[in-house]
Amino acid sequence: MMSVVQVSSREMLAETCIIMLLLQRCFSVDLTYHVEEEKNSGTYIGNIAADSLLMDSVALQDHGQITFNQLQQRQSERAQLFNVSKTGKLYTTEKIDAEVLCTYNTECFRIIKVAVHRADSFMQILKIKVYIEDVNDNYPVFPKESISIEFSEEHSKGVKRSLPNAIDRDVSFRNSQVSYVLEKNLNEPFTLSVTKRGFGTSELGIVLEESLDREIKDTYMLQVIAKDGGVSPRQGVLKVQISVIDVNDNPPVFSDRVYNVSIKNTHRTSVPIIILSAKDLDYGKNSQVSYHFSSKTSEGTKKQFRLDENSGEVFLRGKVSSNRISSLKLYIDATDGGNPPLSSIALVLVNIVSQQNNAPTIEINFVSRLKENVAAISEGIKVGSFIAYVNVIDNDIGLNGEVDCEITHEKFQLLNLGSNEYKIIMKKQVDREVKEFYDIQLICQDKGSPSLKTVRKFSIQVMDVNDVQPQFTKDTFKFLTYENEKPSFPVGFINATDPDLGDGGRLTYYLTGNRKKIFPFEITNNGFISTIQSLDREQQDIYEFKVFVKDNGSPSLNNTANVIVEVMDENDNAPYFTFPSVNPFNLDVHYHPQSKNDITVIRASDRDRHVNSFLKYEIVGGNNKHLFTVNPYAGVLSFSRTVY
CATH class of the missing domain: 2.60.40.60 (Cadherins)
Incomplete structure (x- = not known):
């Protein structure tokens, strides 16, 4: 039997009105989301259905009737950057680049409109604001990797040369804010001028802090480092080459102010009597020197001499017809090629000597x-x-x-x-x-x-006088030799030097040490040490003694050095048993099948060293029934099986 509940049309209308009012209040809420740029396509941003609280006002059994659709917008708004699922989940559709979408130092966001439907009826449009957060993915970049600028020697402190500023394409203020540092040597007279301008740019310049001297240094290499303000800052580099332009600030300088030249009155006209040279520290035309007779030189003297203005060579124009001694003064100007030119003057005293004069x-x-x-x-x-x-x-x-x-x-x-x-x-x-x-x-x-x-x-x-003591090349000489070698076996070479000559530099060597000990070594006059008998390492493995050297000067000088000889081992000793110590050896063993198999430990020793003293044990006879075994390294003798 079915029971039917009748609801009046007025009650149904009231219920419908309440639901619509609740939905209308929920659907009017706008949402804001944030997503970082450069995230992969399909990155989840948020749940519109949950974040708008819309579902809180809809009965649980009706949640499936609520659907979301993104509305188409103008192509310029790049709405296709996002995708809204039917259930209201918001995703990216591609990798987003904030530098492409937005301009510098502005809020970077996009508005998308989402239509909400219940079943087949339209209910609400939500406006979703998605902020695109800038990441520091761009370096500050200068227009060029390097730049050349010039300063003149005549420039004073404060003269500035402009530099291009670096641009960081990041859109956020922090990531695109660029600071600058000048890298230079401590004593280089330059500073970096930075003047902030709009839109995150700066006016850069290299400022001269003191006058330059090209003759001291003509080129400077600096670096301007541009660093952005990101959490992990990125930086760019501008290499700056500064060339110092020459100013004609150095006159030519003669090597001497006065030159004395003596020539015979028969001196040939084709041979210069002197070659003048003046150096100019400037560069280019400013350093090109020419030579001329100064106005101080008399006209009569000029007629007797010829001056090559390029080489500075001075020649006689003809023979001097005089048998007496005379002295002539030539004033020579050295002039550079600058504008205006600079010059200096030198005096050449030409002494013309008659043939009757004689040198001491x-x-x-x-x-x-x-x-x-x-x-x-x-x-x-x-x-x-x-x-x-x-x-x-x-x-x-x-x-x-x-x-x-x-x-x-x-x-x-x-x-x-x-x-x-x-x-x-x-x-x-x-x-x-x-x-x-x-x-x-x-x-x-x-x-x-x-x-x-x-x-x-x-x-x-x-x-030479014998005044220098012989000197060894080392304070201590260390050598290795072998035992069991025949006498006269070479051990090593002792070297000492003496810069004196003759007998004072001729050296003789002796071995010295504890008089109670007899050392099995000898040394030649040339410093070669050899054995005088066969050595036995097992008796003594280290020998320490001194070598004495003296020269043969008068008086004789001497010196000493230490010698350490280490004797290397040879496998010249057979192993010997320490247990059992008698041969043959009888050992009574109480055997029980349940007892341990070990019988005893065989002990042996070898007087050699290192690998020559490493021992290995084995049974070589009397074990035909294989009743016993011995550990090859530990020497433990054991039963290898049951006895009966």
């Missing part, structure tokens, strides 16, 4: 003469010791015959005795091991005009 003659008498122009001294010679007598002869008249002399070495001194006589003495001590030969010049110059000079070259050889 030098005679030297050595205390100890080895050969022509070579004297000998001992390295032990004292300061002030007499070495040679010098006599200078100049038969010219007047100032032409007055002579001054000097010696050119700091170890020796020339003393004037008067009347053009001198003596050479020691000024400083000498050491033959440091230097054996000294080349010396004795220069004598008269006071004539022009002055003539004579240079006498000679050598002094330092003779």
